[in-house]
Amino acid sequence: MKTSFRERVISVTGMTCANCVATVERTLLKLPGVEEATVNYASERATVRFDPAEVSLDQMIERIERAGYGVVRGQEGVELTEAEAITRDEEIAFQSRKFWTGVAFAGPLFVLSMFRDFGLLGSWANDSWVNWLMFALATPVQFWVGWDYYVGAWKSLGNRAANMDVLVALGSSAAFGWSAMVTVALTNGTVVFGTHVYFETAALIITLIKLGKLLEVRAKGETGAAIRELLELRPNSANRITESGEESVPADEICVGDVLLVRPGERVAADGSVIEGATSVDESMLTGESLPVEKLDGAPVTGGTVNLTGAFKMRVERVGSDSALAQIVRMVGDAQGSRAPIQRTADRVAAVFVPTVIVIGIVTWAVWWFGTEADFTESLMRFVAVLVIACPCALGLATPTAVMAGTGRAAGRGILFRSSEALERARDLSVVLLDKTGTITRGQPTVQSVVSDEEVSLLGGADEYVRLAASVEALSEHPIARAVVEEAESRLLDISAVEEFKVIPGQGVSGRVEHRSVAVGTSALMTHLGVEGVIEWTSRAEDLEAGAQTPLWVAVDGRMAGLIGVADAVKETSVAAVAALRSRGLRVIMLTGDREAVANVIAQEVGINEVYAEVLPSEKAQVISQLKERARGAVAMVGDGINDAPALAVADVGMALGTGTDVAMETADLVLMRGDLRTVSEALALSERTLRTIEQNLFWAFFYNASLIPVAAGVLYSVAFLPTVLRSLHPILAALAMAFSSISVVANSLRLRRVRIPGLPSEN
Structure with missing residues (x-):
């Protein structure tokens, strides 16, 4: 029995680094019926391909939550995107409260510690109660502001996959725990653990990393701004025409078949077609084309566009998830949630990153404690600095943030990447193949010539064989067929019913009209059908081709009746x-x-x-x-x-x-919504710039970790001419560097939304 797989997007919260991405993927893939699971750290979405006969959406959500992560509840598409926006706003508010609480306690703690270390306070500053005051200031930061890191670390270890939370919790706890031991010992009158405490270090590590997290959440929201801007195109209400008159209704209540009145300056509320009136519409927010588009009776209109000039009535044809705007939002979301192949290297590094850093930290402590004259506390601070400066977040953000910003910028130009x-x-x-009709040319061919020969024609005139040809072509959807029908209509000819209609792919059509056998198409079709007189018409067909006209061969009752020359103007x-x-x-x-x-x-x-x-x-x-x-x-x-x-x-x-x-x-793979061939070059320019940004981000993420982890470990300590800050990197500076690393990657990606890209016309 054939398996019917479905694909579903699940919005996941609580991920802190690339290791969390791997954990969620493994969690989903362990479920029977899940064939594929791809998680994007920047968009915080999991795309799952599964067999609904074996596993349900609720089971997948339950397994994700058991792994320690949250799930945003909501249907797919627009509703899910709106729910994610609300969740992100709540997350920003939550992280902001945490950060400012950290500042309120860590700020005075840092000032007190620095003033005491530099001897700016009296002898009272060395009393044991001052250490207890510092303990009191540091504790809320450690166990309320930093509680997320403990929870995340515990759950990640339960999933057998250490993440960034483990590094932060372990590093800050080492500084806080050692300081607490020193404080208790000094109170009991012993200096077995030394006299220096590092409460301010633990508090500032958590506060600075929390600042980085806050800025990261805000910046990640900016990379996904394209979807929010698209959602904002939807009007809240519409004017519906009923038998009793006009009524204002919420846009969500519009149904297929409704008639809407759209006044100048209003946004079109749904997809449909004009049934009364004429106007011009601004479609730039969907296609990137700044010039207004004229709309006459029967013309299609798209929800989210702006009516500029005249009022018109329209009949609704698509609403909700079937609308063009919803499809665009879904396509952009799919592209932003997918994983680029270039991300694979970063994923492989991230998989072993945290355990490797912990090992480096332990080796650093052991080398300094046993191999040098450094005391235990100095060795401990080296250990803490190594853990805190390591940044798996930058690795996880390098690719997806650039993809989100790049695809969002492309969507604003009417270029939709599917992945x-x-x-x-x-x-x-290296090679670009272009179709001719509708790509290089307008895709609206018109009849330029009607060639007949009264001596050869069986019908006694061109109008008659044009009428017969149009009758057969009326059942075809090919653009050239429409051109023949329009020519017949312009000659005021009647189109008759057709029997035994056949389409011969790539060659033409045939059928019976008023008991006559009619065939319209290529010379190959005529030869295939054994039509008489083909050779005599060959030179005339070649004359049409020399003038860039496509000859349509018309045969009636097995004999050539004439040629119809059709041309399609180049765009x-x-x-x-x-x-x-x-x-x-x-x-x-x-x-x-x-x-x-x-x-x-x-x-x-x-x-x-x-x-x-x-x-x-x-x-x-x-x-x-x-x-x-x-x-x-x-x-x-x-x-x-x-x-x-x-x-x-x-x-x-x-x-x-x-x-x-x-x-x-x-x-x-790409949809170029403007119908303008120049957007192919624009798409390539955006692709090049986005990939260059990804490479910059990955280089920075690898360079940062490869260079600063050794600095934190103290490999430059013996280089006398270097400043002390590099020879002996303090954990507070390490935390600041770690926060800066993530933000710099996201900020570089955000440049894609604004930077001038060669090859793109100016945006209005």
Whole structure:
């Protein structure tokens, strides 16, 4: 029996570093029926592929919670995103309270400790009660502000996977516990443990790391701002037209089939089509296109766009999760929650990071205690510094924060990446194949010529065979078929019913109209059907092709009746788009099912040197597979996402040109919503910049840990010319450095939301 797998996104809270990601993944994968589980630290989402017959969503949530993490309750899509935003706001408020509580106690404690150490206070400062005062100030910080670290450490050890909480809890507890022992001993009149206490060190470690956590939560929220901005496009209410008149209703109550009135300045509340009125609409928030789009009777309108000029009525066709806006939010969320291949190295390091740091800390303490003249407390502080300065968070944040910021920036330009893997592959392209119709050309072919010969024609005139051809083509969804139908309508010809209608893929259509056998398509179709007179019409077809017209061969009752020349104008932006791709060193190829002569004329017009013409839809995938074997890099296919579905699926990167509402193109890795070929180059520029940011983040995360952990261990102690702060790194400075490390990675990723990227036009 075939297994029916489902995919579900679960929002997970309480993760503190990359090790938590691995723990949640392992926890889910242990459940029977879970085939795949991918957790993203920055977006705090787990994407799970599972068999609902073996495991339920409640079971997965229960197992995550048993592992010590929280789950945001809510349905998928928009509702889950809104619930996550509320949870994040609550987390920021919680972390803020913790931090300011830490400041309230650690601040006076630090001042008291420093003043005493520098002899700025009287002899009373050395009395034992002062140590107890310090103990009293440090205890709330250690066990209330820092309680999260103890809970997290305990649960992570229970899961047999040490995380950052273990390092913080162990390091701060060592300083606090030793100081408590010294305080008790001094009160009892013994100096067996020395006289110096480090309460301020323990308190400031927790407070500074809590500051880093607070800033990290806020910054992670910023990387996901693209989804929030999309959600804000939804209006709260709409004007619904009923039999009794107009009423204002909440947007959530709108149903398919409702008629809405949209006034100038209002946002469209749902997807649908104009049924009365004319206007212009601002679609820039969805497509990145700043120019208004004219909307006449029958034109599609998308929820979230802004009506600019005239009032109009619309009929609702899609609401809720079926709307274009909801699909965009879901697609951006999927991309931001996925894991890029470049993250794998960081994941492997993170898996052994914390245990390795603990071992380094113990070795550091042992070397300083047994191998030098340092006393126990100095050796202990080296141990604490090593634990506290280590930062697995930076490793976990390096890739996902950049992916979230980069895909969010792309969404603002009307470029939707389906996954971070597609984002990464787009940087490695060497070949780009472009479909002709609808990609390079407008995709709106029109009839340019009607060629007939009264001596050969069986019908006595061009109008009659155009009428018959249009009758058959009326049942086809191909753009060229629509052009023939529109030509017949412009000639005021009646379209008749068709019997025995057949579609011959890549060749044309046939059927019976008024007891006549009619075939419309390529010369290959005519030959296949054994039509008479094909040879006599060949030179005329070649004349049409020389003028960039695609000849449609029309046969009636087994004999040639005429030719219909159809042309599709090249988009104004195609020449610049091809030039931009070639300037990147890419090999640009046209891949089309059209006649070779027509394809060559169009290719020459836009600057393409290589053409694969007369390729059937089923053969396009084979061409791409062959190119992938020979290409030095990845191969991309750009098409309309419907007729080119097999080719898009086979390509390393499939790009579908949309129209602002065509976002549900399942086979495409990227959806370019503007329908503008120049956005291919924009997508590549964004991919390059995002991957460069990831590499910068990973370099910083590895460099930080590889260089500062040895400094904390004291390897520079014997270098006399260095300042003391580097030769003997204090745990407080180590905690500050650790907090800075995470924030610097997130801040670098956030630059993607604002930095000027070469290749992108100015954003309005």
